[in-house]
Amino acid sequence: MVRNSLGRELPESFNGRQVVPYQDPYSLQPDCNQATRPLRRINPDQEKVLPNLREAIIAAGLKDGMCIATHHHLRNGDALLGAVVRELDALGLRDITIASSSIHPVHAELIPYIEKGVISGFECGVNGPIGEMVSRGELNCPIIVRTHGGRARAVMSGQVQIDAAFIAAPSCDSYGNMTGAFGPSACGSLGYAHTDARYAKKVIAVTDNLVPYPARSFAIQQTLVDYVVPVESLGDPSKIVSTTTRITRDPVGLQIAKYAAQVIETSGLLQDGFSFQTGSGGISLAVADQVRQKMQAGNIKGSFGCGGITGYFVDMLEEGLFQTLFDVQCFDLKAVESIGKNAGHQEISADMYANPFNAGAVVNQLDCVILGATEVDVNFNVNVNTESNGLLLHNTGGHSDTAAGAKLSIITAPSIRGRLPIVRDEVTTVTTPGATIDVIITERGIAVNEQHADLKQELQKRKLPVKDIRELQQEIYSVTGKPRPLEFTDDVVALIEYRDGSIIDAVRKIKT
Amino acid sequence: MVRNSLGRELPESFNGRQVVPYQDPYSLQPDCNQATRPLRRINPDQEKVLPNLREAIIAAGLKDGMCIATHHHLRNGDALLGAVVRELDALGLRDITIASSSIHPVHAELIPYIEKGVISGFECGVNGPIGEMVSRGELNCPIIVRTHGGRARAVMSGQVQIDAAFIAAPSCDSYGNMTGAFGPSACGSLGYAHTDARYAKKVIAVTDNLVPYPARSFAIQQTLVDYVVPVESLGDPSKIVSTTTRITRDPVGLQIAKYAAQVIETSGLLQDGFSFQTGSGGISLAVADQVRQKMQAGNIKGSFGCGGITGYFVDMLEEGLFQTLFDVQCFDLKAVESIGKNAGHQEISADMYANPFNAGAVVNQLDCVILGATEVDVNFNVNVNTESNGLLLHNTGGHSDTAAGAKLSIITAPSIRGRLPIVRDEVTTVTTPGATIDVIITERGIAVNEQHADLKQELQKRKLPVKDIRELQQEIYSVTGKPRPLEFTDDVVALIEYRDGSIIDAVRKIKT
Incomplete structure (x- = not known):
């Protein structure tokens, strides 16, 4: 055990990774290069559209122990992460880490896949039942909670290496130019997915709205996208609103x-x-x-x-x-x-x-x-x-x-x-x-x-x-x-990472 | 000497670099990772504005033998490259490589600095008198001519490592958000500078139009820009037009x-x-x-x-x-x-x-x-x-x-x-x-x-x-x-690089 500057007790390592104790908000300096990935070449005669998620998982070369990401712009209306995990399971893949930008209550659908060993950890914070079950010791699945800026840092620094990013694209052309502004599943900004598109080893745009080339605007550009997968639906944008959006009357x-x-x-x-x-x-x-x-x-x-x-x-x-x-x-x-x-x-x-x-x-x-x-x-x-x-x-x-x-x-x-x-x-x-x-x-x-x-x-x-x-x-x-x-046990089930990558606190299993 | 698939005679190396002979347009595959650079941290209390180009050159840590870049969107109206080179000279720097996106006749002003040893080579094609003098053997200054796409590839692959990119920014805020669309030196797109901003070791926005934060739109974003330098003028946008823009009557x-x-x-x-x-x-x-x-x-x-x-x-x-x-x-x-x-x-x-x-x-x-x-x-x-x-x-x-x-x-x-x-x-x-x-x-x-x-x-x-x-x-x-x-001599004065980095031809000194 070590203590950080706030006196919080931390394990020396967690899920195989060394813990850097939080010191203060501003002084920790980066000491590495920006993450990189192999350059690729796509010639004029090559197409990117694949028939379904399964083919995309195969094309991306996903294997046991790898890491995937999605974004949470559709929040509690997201259908993509669940669909990807079902396909991972169908292909027999195990020990996959989820490094999505966030997890929402809808993703309770992942629980059976955690129990089954398809998913073995979250490199992201979780909203809802998964965190609750992990806190109770009912799910064995380490979690590292990150800030939005800290997630971008973790991906850009190579701390989190995403093997395949599946980006829900409400409007996308056949070459991968995409925006969230238009389409039946429009979610607006795709802000969390930008970093994934730049650093993931493989980038898969998934869309329920394939538009003619070129898409009329693009938040993420074709040069970053390996494959495009049309699907029936990305989810339900009406569930983006997850809290009240009215001024309180209380x-x-x-x-x-x-x-x-x-x-x-x-x-x-x-x-x-x-x-x-x-x-x-x-x-x-x-x-x-x-x-x-x-x-x-x-x-x-x-x-x-x-x-x-x-x-x-x-x-x-x-x-x-x-x-x-x-x-x-x-x-x-x-x-x-x-x-x-x-x-x-x-x-x-x-x-x-x-x-x-x-x-x-x-x-x-x-x-x-x-x-x-x-x-x-x-x-x-x-x-x-x-x-x-x-x-x-x-x-x-x-x-x-x-x-x-x-x-x-x-x-x-x-x-x-x-x-x-x-x-x-x-x-x-x-x-x-x-x-x-x-x-x-x-x-x-x-x-x-x-x-x-x-x-x-x-x-x-x-x-x-x-x-x-x-x-x-x-x-x-x-x-x-x-x-x-x-009352807590000594079992650390999650780390709270500060934005600079140091650990500001640990979450322990509650005594039940 | 080696011959490429088109039968062109090439040196085995040029300016210390191994020559890869051109084979065909599509088959050469990239075999490296995307270039990288150290991550940096700029805290909320840090400012980016520096008083002048000299301070920016010092802050960027430029040294003898390093490489700088500018973009050519102001074409024959560009005043920045000349201004930077004058400051490099004033600081006593020598043996600098220019990896700008292109050189125009206006940059004949660089000739004395080539002769003086301030500039020792061009990692870019040249329009106008510099190329002519190099062809005649009147200037000793190796040139590697690249396509627009090939330049982006060279920078992204790390083949060309830009130590400092000086980006002429017709509209820029104090944190480096910039666009070419507005301002007295508006040049429109900043397309050639995007790659420099992402890969150069240091990025300096130079502007004659410092606007309040945030700039109303940005083509290149603050997160990529280390310093901002206000100057009197970036050049003369009326000289962007360098050829006829009327339909021929011939x-x-x-x-x-x-x-x-x-x-x-x-x-x-x-x-x-x-x-x-x-x-x-x-x-x-x-x-x-x-x-x-x-x-x-x-x-x-x-x-x-x-x-x-x-x-x-x-x-x-x-x-x-x-x-x-x-x-x-x-x-x-x-x-x-x-x-x-x-x-x-x-x-x-x-x-x-x-x-x-x-x-x-x-x-x-x-x-x-x-x-x-x-x-x-x-x-x-x-x-x-x-x-x-x-x-x-x-x-x-x-x-x-x-x-x-x-x-x-x-x-x-x-x-x-x-x-x-x-x-x-x-x-x-x-x-x-x-x-x-x-x-x-x-x-x-x-x-x-x-x-x-x-x-x-x-x-x-x-x-x-x-x-x-x-x-x-x-x-x-x-x-x-x-x-x-x-009639040419055997002296190779420039290479013509194909877009994939292989060499499609060599330019030799003419017999005079």
Whole structure:
């Protein structure tokens, strides 16, 4: 066992890989070259279209022990990963690692294939039942959870070597030019798949909408694509929306949003050139709504919105409150529609969005991000991976990336969730280090990280309910009581990788 | 000495590099990995803007013997390469290789720096006086001429390692997002620079138009750019136009164009989905005009035009005769204007355009290309590099790439140029192998390569003046007389590299 700088106990290695303990958010430097792959040649008389996934798996030369990837832009509507795994099984392949950009509850369909040994590990975070079962020790399947930027880094650095990337392509021509903007399974941005297309040993475009050459626009280009496979359907785009996309009506949420908007205003960042990211939850949208009103009132012209894009941000683009949306994934169908027609709504790769190991990601230019939490602690560390029951239920997404990049990173969360206090002595799992979190906002008050004494003072001057984080914690504990500590075994079932590749925490099997 | 399959005598090595003799257009397979470079990390607090080129050269760590690159989208209006070389000299650097995408007559300003030893070689073709002086033995400076696709291949394969790429960016933000579509030095596509941005060890964006972050669109993205340098001016975009952009009025040229259009029609390719490339010369545009009229008359909807794009092709896009323009460089200011506003006018990299060693370039999908020649020979080999005086005066451009890719590659040329016959026993220099040339058209007749017996028969049926190439040659010789053979020394001053990296010919110093 080793301890990282946050005091988290880590195994020295996991699933055969040496663990690098997390030290701090910014100092770890890359010490390797960009990943590479063999150059290939496709002559004018060669075709790329194959009749089905099975032929593509064979053509790609997939073998036992190899690694595949898909992207999660169709989120809970994705049908491709399940279809690929069924074909892997049919071909008798075993011990396959999944390095997709994320796994969703729909992928519970993979569970029998994990049990059968077709799938032996996830080089990606998982949302839903697979993580829960792994946490309970009911599935033996190591998981390495990565941020969106960290995944791009892992692929670009060769840490994760994808043998075959299967890219769901809502619109694709016979030579592999593809976009997510059009077609019956349109999902908008293909941001997570860009890196796969550049670094996977073999790249297979899978489409339910084969269009004449050339596709009218392309997010991923023909030169990167080995094979094109037409299928009946990629899935159900109506299931892209997996959380609420309406502004919360809950008074607690509205109070938090109001505080958040006041903090942003107080920070001095809300001026021409303002850049902003929120998630898609009800509180996030309520903050966006407050900010939008302040921008309209002050005639403030923002520069960009980024991250997962909602229809709400599309409205702000169309109103001229943003000049650009940098879209790594569309969170709803309004965003999908916009990306195909609005030149200011620009698709970007996860590398460009959030990779710490390139010449500067978009998150580095971000003024303010609004983030959620399942728990925070008195050192401002944030957990979004496990719930307070200790179960691994959520992927990290861009949480740690944006927190590290933004000038002002704000956590918004109700002070009590499911009768449990949001502020803990220690979070169950550290997803994002407190060093990158500036403010935590609950309906009971606002805690400002020590490094921002000026902001704290200014908020106090404006009579906002600034509280010391421990004071806020005690106030919440006085209602909820002190939560009972969780009991875990020593078995590490997952690692939480920080964006730079160091390990910020380990997830252990719960005691049952 | 070795001979390649075309019988051309080559040195066994040149400038320290082993020569791979050309064998045939399609069989050489890549046997290496994609080039790589160290990963880097730029944290949120780091800036990229440097005060001037000198600081950028220092920051990039350029040393004696290293290699730099620029792109040639401003063509004869480029001011950047000269400015960089002056700074290299001022810093005392010597023995620098230039691996720009092309060199133009304006770069005669480099001659004193070649003489002084600042520049010791060109890993690219040269247009104008430098090649002439090298051919005469007046400059000692080895040159390797590459096709546009071959240059992308050379950079991607690591054959050419660029230590620092200086990219003229007509519009660029402080984090390096750049486009050529806007700004006082707008040149349109930055197609040749894309590969440099991905593979050069250091990437420096140089701009005379620094815009607020984020630039409203980007052809090359921030994650690839190390430094940004503002300068007074990148050059004079009015000099992008280096040849005529008007349809020829010369009756010889018009006759050739008419034949060419009839050959295309006869080939059966001129139907919905037709794709087409021509250059910017007067005969090329006359062919385009004929084809346009036939498309209009037949209500034919083409798929794409590609290559260097002229205003003429922009008109065809706007008329709906093409659905897409794949633009690797803009040949005139009308094309520059179009690329910034027409979504169907798409910028592509030289890699996507023409690289033989990727998963399929655009040229592989091309139906028909119209190309020029300084000479052709009875084996259909084409010379565009040297003139009939033996002087190296022209770069290859996309000539060999499109000839290899297109279903129908047509050479158009007047039968006599400067009193010299266009058809020779042997071309002075082989640029493009006859195996990839389908038809040669002069005003005196049409020669069809043997491999297209069907097309030949169909042309004869339509009463077009089809002639055996030797018959055509003799007819021209009867007017011009047999040209005197040129006299060369044994000194090889340049290599003509075929697109796959093999050497198709060598250029020798002329006897003076």
